[in-house]
Amino acid sequence: MSADAAKARLDAPSHALWDRLSRKADLRGRAGLTRTARPRATAVDLAGNDYLGLSRHPDVLAAAAAALAEHGLGAGGSRLVRGTTGHHEAFETEFAAHTGAETAVLYSSGYLANLGALAALPGPVLLDAHAHASLHDAARLAGGRSATFAHNDLDDLERQLQTLRPGLVAVESVYSVLGDAAPLRDLHALTSAHGALLLVDEAHAIGTIGPQGAGGVAAAGLAGDPGIVITATLSKALGAAGGAIAGPAVLRRHLHDTGRTFIFDTAPPPAVIAGARTALAIARESDSARTELARRAALAAAALDMPAPAAGVLSPPAGDARAATAWAERCTEQGIAVGCFRPPSTPDHRSRLRLTVNTGVPAEDYARAVDVVAATRRIAAS
Incomplete structure (x- = not known):
């Protein structure tokens, strides 16, 4: 390209798409909706x-440091290639025992765990209107029928259970914005009566409520129920990063064989999971x-x-x-x-x-x- 042509390209008007995005950004700014990521x-x-x-617990940091020295910075591949270590498998076993589930599958984030769960489980899907964005995104990405019911409204849920006949109802045990709790026993009674699974996102409950911090499902006396699937993140009370799905052993096999967010994603770093294992053990006694x-x-x-x-x-x-x-x-x-x-x-x-x-x-x-x-x-x- 000649110097004149290069200058002409630089002087040309910007692409119309960027102009539209810039105008939208200005409108968001005037409405107080600009978001900025800053170093803390x-x-x-x-x-x-x-x-x-x-x-920052010293035992958590020591466990992470030891695994970092042994395994290096990253996992080196997806879980099914080179990314699985003893720390990954041990965390899955320990998390399943903690929540009362038969087994668990580890992911690199809670968001991906929710995407993986809703993609793998049968639809249609009914979601609480206040459920986390990752659950609503997952329902859309899964491509099947989905709908929402009014927040914690059992009457609305029952009406929609009768008409939509969903395979799955998705809620949070402790909601991530308002911080209120789901009526899990009543929800479980309704989903069981209509033959639907109940998916409970325990992101804000693991470590904070329930016996030994086992979460809302355990607090409701429903731990280990085959009609419940648990998702969670390691990034909150455990102070780490990653996500998990806990449920029956057949679900683990299904996720290993078909779950795209498990098969194609790089495994979480071993050092992070080693720290999360220690954090889970401490949380149980806290x-x-x-x-x-x-x-x-x-x-x-x-x-x-x-x-x-x-x-x-x-x-x-x-x-x-x-x-x-x-x-x-x-x-x-x-x-x-x-x-x-x-x-x-x-x-x-x-x-x-x-x-x-x-x-x-x-x-x-x-x-x-x-x-x-x-x-x-x-x-x-x-």
């Missing part, structure tokens, strides 16, 4: 999901931390005039997106990290802050942070 700064953490503070988590959640709820949450998630409403952003920025200015959830991240289409309890934060710092959040709410609203 030192702050009191009321935004992350490290509920039990295990991501009843005192769970008691403290509940105490701190109740403290924040009282300060913000909200009901106490089911586990460690609180999402106080914040007006419109601009008001939510202003409130979050005032917290940041005072050294408090909070989540700022705006549509489409909020299932009820209301902008909110999201606060998460981290028992690894010193109690005095946590109490001060809650006071700051409550005080800045009044300032942001004025």
Whole structure:
């Protein structure tokens, strides 16, 4: 290409697609919906999901370091090629035992675990309207019929069970934005009566509720029920990364043979899984931390005039997106990290802050942070 031709290309108008995207970005900015990824700064953490503070536990770090020295940085391949190590298989066995399931399958993220589960299980699919985005995305990507029922509305679910006749109903045990719990016993009774499986995403419940932190299914007395499939992430109370599906042994075989997000994805790094194994063992013996988590959640709820949450998630409403952003920025200015959830991240289409309890934060710092959040709410609203 000649110098003149190259200059002409540089001077040419940008592609129309980029112009449209730029205009849409400007509109989002004016509505307070711009999202920015920034390196995290030192702050009191009321935004992350490290509920039990295990991501920095010395035993967790030591286990990860030993596996890093043995296996190197990455897994080296997919699970079915070269990516499986003893740590991967041991975690699957230990996680299944923890949740009361027959077996489990490990994934590189909770998102991929949900995609893999819904793609593998028979449809149609009914989803709680507040279920995590990965479950709704999975239902769309699976290509079959799907519908939603009103959040935690058993009457609406029963009506749709009678008309859609789904093979699967998908819910969260503790919902990721509002932090409320699903009525799992009632849901299980309905799905069983209509011959449907119940998929329960335990992302925010593993480690935080249930006997020895075994999650909402175990808390409801349903552990090991063949009509329930559990999905979870390792990135919250276990302080690691990865995801899992737990259920009957026949499901594991089916996922190994047909599951695209298992077959074609690189395995999670052995060091991360070694750390997650140790975190799981610690979480089982952390009843005192769970008691403290509940105490701190109740403290924040009282300060913000909200009901106490089911586990460690609180999402106080914040007006419109601009008001939510202003409130979050005032917290940041005072050294408090909070989540700022705006549509489409909020299932009820209301902008909110999201606060998460981290028992690894010193109690005095946590109490001060809650006071700051409550005080800045009044300032942001004025």
